[in-house]
Amino acid sequence: MKSALQKAEDKVKRASDALTKAKDDLLLVRKSLKVECSCGLQHSLGELTLTITHFYVEPYGYHGDYWTESDWYFVCPSGGYKNRLLFNDYNIPYEHRYELGRGAEVTFKHLYRNAFICIFPEYSKHGVQSAHNNVWIDNHRKDFGLPC
Numbered sequence: 001m002k003s004a005l006q007k008a009e010d011k012v013k014r015a016s017d018a019l020t021k022a023k024d025d026l027l028l029v030r031k032s033l034k035v036e037c038s039c040g041l042q043h044s045l046g047e048l049t050l051t052i053t054h055f056y057v058e059p060y061g062y063h064g065d066y067w068t069e070s071d072w073y074f075v076c077p078s079g080g081y082k083n084r085l086l087f088n089d090y091n092i093p094y095e096h097r098y099e100l101g102r103g104a105e106v107t108f109k110h111l112y113r114n115a116f117i118c119i120f121p122e123y124s125k126h127g128v129q130s131a132h133n134n135v136w137i138d139n140h141r142k143d144f145g146l147p148c
Protein backbone atom coordinates (compact mmCIF):
# COMPACT_ATOMS: atom_id res chain seq x y z
CA MET A 1 0.00 0.00 0.00
CA LYS A 2 1.38 3.36 -1.04
CA SER A 3 1.80 6.09 1.52
CA ALA A 4 0.32 9.56 1.04
CA LEU A 5 3.85 10.76 0.29
CA GLN A 6 4.40 8.12 -2.43
CA LYS A 7 1.03 8.90 -3.99
CA ALA A 8 1.82 12.62 -4.08
CA GLU A 9 5.27 11.90 -5.57
CA ASP A 10 3.71 9.62 -8.21
CA LYS A 11 1.24 12.35 -9.10
CA VAL A 12 4.04 14.89 -9.60
CA LYS A 13 6.03 12.35 -11.66
CA ARG A 14 3.04 11.71 -13.96
CA ALA A 15 2.41 15.44 -14.38
CA SER A 16 6.12 16.03 -15.05
CA ASP A 17 6.21 13.24 -17.66
CA ALA A 18 3.09 14.67 -19.31
CA LEU A 19 4.69 18.14 -19.39
CA THR A 20 7.86 16.76 -20.96
CA LYS A 21 5.79 14.97 -23.60
CA ALA A 22 3.73 18.12 -24.29
CA LYS A 23 6.92 20.18 -24.72
CA ASP A 24 8.36 17.57 -27.10
CA ASP A 25 5.13 17.65 -29.12
CA LEU A 26 5.23 21.46 -29.20
CA LEU A 27 8.80 21.41 -30.49
CA LEU A 28 7.81 18.97 -33.25
CA VAL A 29 4.99 21.31 -34.31
CA ARG A 30 7.38 24.27 -34.32
CA LYS A 31 9.88 22.28 -36.41
CA SER A 32 7.11 21.49 -38.92
CA LEU A 33 6.15 25.16 -39.46
CA LYS A 34 7.18 26.38 -42.90
CA VAL A 35 8.86 29.54 -44.03
CA GLU A 36 8.98 30.76 -47.60
CA CYS A 37 12.56 30.92 -48.82
CA SER A 38 14.15 33.25 -51.36
CA CYS A 39 14.33 30.21 -53.69
CA GLY A 40 10.52 30.36 -53.92
CA LEU A 41 9.87 27.13 -52.03
CA GLN A 42 8.69 26.67 -48.47
CA HIS A 43 10.93 24.80 -46.04
CA SER A 44 10.13 23.42 -42.60
CA LEU A 45 12.15 25.07 -39.85
CA GLY A 46 13.28 21.60 -38.77
CA GLU A 47 15.15 21.09 -42.05
CA LEU A 48 16.96 24.43 -41.97
CA THR A 49 20.39 25.34 -40.69
CA LEU A 50 20.37 28.48 -38.62
CA THR A 51 23.28 30.89 -38.67
CA ILE A 52 23.47 33.21 -35.69
CA THR A 53 25.70 36.17 -36.40
CA HIS A 54 27.61 38.04 -33.74
CA PHE A 55 29.07 41.47 -33.99
CA TYR A 56 32.10 42.81 -32.26
CA VAL A 57 31.85 45.53 -29.65
CA GLU A 58 35.06 47.50 -29.09
CA PRO A 59 36.36 47.97 -25.55
CA TYR A 60 34.95 51.10 -23.95
CA GLY A 61 36.02 52.74 -20.70
CA TYR A 62 36.52 49.96 -18.15
CA HIS A 63 34.57 47.45 -20.24
CA GLY A 64 36.50 44.95 -22.28
CA ASP A 65 35.55 44.04 -25.81
CA TYR A 66 32.97 41.34 -26.48
CA TRP A 67 30.79 39.74 -29.14
CA THR A 68 27.04 40.14 -29.05
CA GLU A 69 24.37 38.11 -30.84
CA SER A 70 22.84 39.77 -33.86
CA ASP A 71 20.83 38.70 -36.92
CA TRP A 72 19.61 35.20 -37.64
CA TYR A 73 19.88 33.64 -41.08
CA PHE A 74 18.64 30.36 -42.41
CA VAL A 75 20.35 28.65 -45.29
CA CYS A 76 18.27 27.26 -48.14
CA PRO A 77 18.79 23.46 -48.28
CA SER A 78 18.31 23.47 -52.08
CA GLY A 79 20.29 26.46 -53.30
CA GLY A 80 22.36 27.54 -50.32
CA TYR A 81 20.81 31.03 -50.33
CA LYS A 82 21.14 32.94 -47.09
CA ASN A 83 17.88 34.38 -45.81
CA ARG A 84 18.19 37.04 -43.13
CA LEU A 85 15.15 36.93 -40.85
CA LEU A 86 13.86 40.43 -40.35
CA PHE A 87 11.20 41.65 -37.96
CA ASN A 88 9.64 45.06 -37.82
CA ASP A 89 9.21 45.95 -34.16
CA TYR A 90 9.70 49.67 -34.71
CA ASN A 91 6.15 50.44 -33.55
CA ILE A 92 7.17 49.25 -30.05
CA PRO A 93 8.96 51.78 -27.85
CA TYR A 94 12.66 50.88 -27.75
CA GLU A 95 12.65 50.14 -24.00
CA HIS A 96 9.99 47.42 -24.56
CA ARG A 97 11.17 46.09 -27.92
CA TYR A 98 13.19 43.25 -26.38
CA GLU A 99 10.52 42.06 -23.91
CA LEU A 100 9.32 38.51 -24.45
CA GLY A 101 5.76 38.46 -25.73
CA ARG A 102 6.00 42.08 -26.84
CA GLY A 103 8.67 42.21 -29.53
CA ALA A 104 8.23 39.70 -32.37
CA GLU A 105 11.97 39.26 -32.96
CA VAL A 106 12.92 38.55 -29.35
CA THR A 107 9.92 36.25 -28.93
CA PHE A 108 10.73 34.31 -32.12
CA LYS A 109 14.34 33.91 -31.04
CA HIS A 110 13.23 32.66 -27.63
CA LEU A 111 10.66 30.16 -28.92
CA TYR A 112 12.33 28.83 -32.07
CA ARG A 113 16.05 28.54 -31.28
CA ASN A 114 15.77 24.75 -30.98
CA ALA A 115 13.41 24.27 -33.91
CA PHE A 116 16.21 24.39 -36.49
CA ILE A 117 18.19 21.28 -37.42
CA CYS A 118 21.46 22.87 -36.33
CA ILE A 119 22.94 26.18 -35.35
CA PHE A 120 26.10 27.80 -36.68
CA PRO A 121 27.47 30.71 -34.69
CA GLU A 122 29.18 33.18 -37.00
CA TYR A 123 31.62 35.82 -35.82
CA SER A 124 32.50 38.56 -38.26
CA LYS A 125 33.67 42.10 -37.82
CA HIS A 126 32.46 42.86 -41.34
CA GLY A 127 28.85 41.61 -41.13
CA VAL A 128 27.27 39.10 -43.46
CA GLN A 129 27.32 39.74 -47.15
CA SER A 130 24.94 38.70 -49.92
CA ALA A 131 21.87 37.60 -48.02
CA HIS A 132 18.22 37.96 -48.95
CA ASN A 133 16.11 39.89 -46.48
CA ASN A 134 13.26 37.61 -45.48
CA VAL A 135 10.15 39.03 -43.78
CA TRP A 136 7.93 36.01 -44.33
CA ILE A 137 7.75 35.01 -40.65
CA ASP A 138 7.19 38.64 -39.67
CA ASN A 139 4.28 38.75 -42.15
CA HIS A 140 2.83 35.53 -40.68
CA ARG A 141 3.25 36.27 -36.98
CA LYS A 142 -0.04 34.67 -35.99
CA ASP A 143 0.98 31.32 -37.53
CA PHE A 144 4.12 31.34 -35.37
CA GLY A 145 2.39 32.44 -32.16
CA LEU A 146 4.20 35.79 -32.17
CA PRO A 147 2.83 39.08 -30.84
CA CYS A 148 0.91 40.89 -33.59
Ligand SMILES: [Zn+2]
Nearest residue numbers: 037039076077
Ligand atom coordinates in the same frame (compact mmCIF):
# COMPACT_ATOMS: atom_id res chain seq x y z
ZN1 LIG B 1 15.07 27.54 -50.36
